Amino acid sequence: MSRTRTKHTLLTALAALLSAALAALLWPSSAQAAPLPVTGDIGIHDPSMVATSGGYALYGSNNLLDARTSPDRAAWTNAGSAFTGPQDWWSAYSPEQSPWAPDVHLVDGTYYMYYAVSSFGSNTSAIGLATSETGLPGSFTDHGEVYSTNADSDHNAIDPYLLIDDDGTWWLAFGSWWTGIKMFQLDPATGMRAENSELHSLASAEGGIEGPALVKHGDYYYLFSSYGVCCQGTDSTYSIRVGRSESPTGPFTDANGANLLDGGGTTVLASDGRHIGPGGQSVLSDADGDVLVYHYYDGEDNGAAKLGLNLIDWSSGWPVVS
Known part of the structure; x- marks a missing residue:
């Protein structure tokens, strides 16, 4: 040399x-910050929020995808569910026919909802797609299965998240435990997986990683994920961590330069007082900035899962909750 x-x-x-x-x-x-004040029906798990003509709609896991609506992002009302009944194809992946972890985005006047169907601890799972013209509960039309995994797969087809890049390319990030977070390209014409699209590996971690939220801000792509164990009430160990990359396919590194495929990830939000195990996150770009949307387990209410919202400060080049 x-x-x-x-x-x-x-x-x-x-x-x-x-x-x-x-x-x-x-x-x-x-990386501790109390959530913004919210009132009303705020019991939710794996929340995804979207703006509608009347304010906001919020969707979460279970009960045909739990729905809440709000005129102001602060006061929430139980609004039923995204679906009016189970879809026929769900039973192949979930005997309970219980969908999870919705991800909702408004794209050119149409609301796209990606969601998961599975059973706890299983990777016989699938990701589905539904669309709506209003984004309101009960208005979604299902378009069936986008992608699936089975017991022989080394990853898990749950927790989908849509990213539409500046050049119009559609990406779907997803994954839970097993070998971690994956991603492939979608066909914008159908919302389904693009033909012959490569499966990319973005992040993995011992002790659990799931629920990716992949967003573009400035010159970087930021991958938020939930690390640890969910769904155990006050025993949950979730925290939200992040890495960034100059490419949507990675490599993603944290603030110390550690690769997310090697367990890296800088903590954005961790347990703080009564707000235990924050995770299941998504990001909403709103009029007053980007909002981190997540659930936490309330240590002063028997570990009930509740909605958490925090504004994101990007001034350091990294997401910091306030």
Whole structure:
């Protein structure tokens, strides 16, 4: 190797180390922040929020995808469910016919909802797609299965999240436990998996990783995921962590330069007082900024799962909740 090339390699490595060190210094010492005040029917799990003509709609796991509506993002009312009844194909993946983890986006006047169908602890799972012209509960038309996994798969087809890139490319991130977070390209014409699209691996972690939310901000793609164990009330160990990349397919690294495929991830939000195990997150771009939407387990209400909202501050180049 020439001296010039060696010097260039050393300078590149030094620049990477300095960048990681600066990011670590800019990162707050605590990733704890109380959620914004919300009232009403705020019991929800794996929430996804979208703006509608009358305010906001919120969807979550179970009960045909739990629905809440609000005129102002603060006061919430139980509004039934996304679906009026189970779909025929669900029973192949969930004997309970209970859909989970919806992800809702408004795209060119149509609301797209990706969601999962499975049973707890199983990777015989599928991701479905439904659409609506209003985004309101009970208005969604199902379009069937987008992708599935089975007991022989090394990953799990749940917890979908849609990213539409600046160039119009559609991506679907998903995954829970097993070998972690995956992603493939969608066909914008159908919302289904693009033909021959590659399956990309984005993140993995011992001790559990799931529920990806992949968003673009500035020059970077940010991958938020839930690390740890959910669904155990006050014994839940969820925290929300993040990494970023210059490409939607990775590699994603955290504020210290650790690769998310090697267990990296910088904590955005962790347990704080009564707000235990925050996770199941999504991100809503709203008039007053980006909002982190998640559930937590209320330590002062028998561990009930409730809605959490925090505004995101991007001024450091990394998401910090306020």
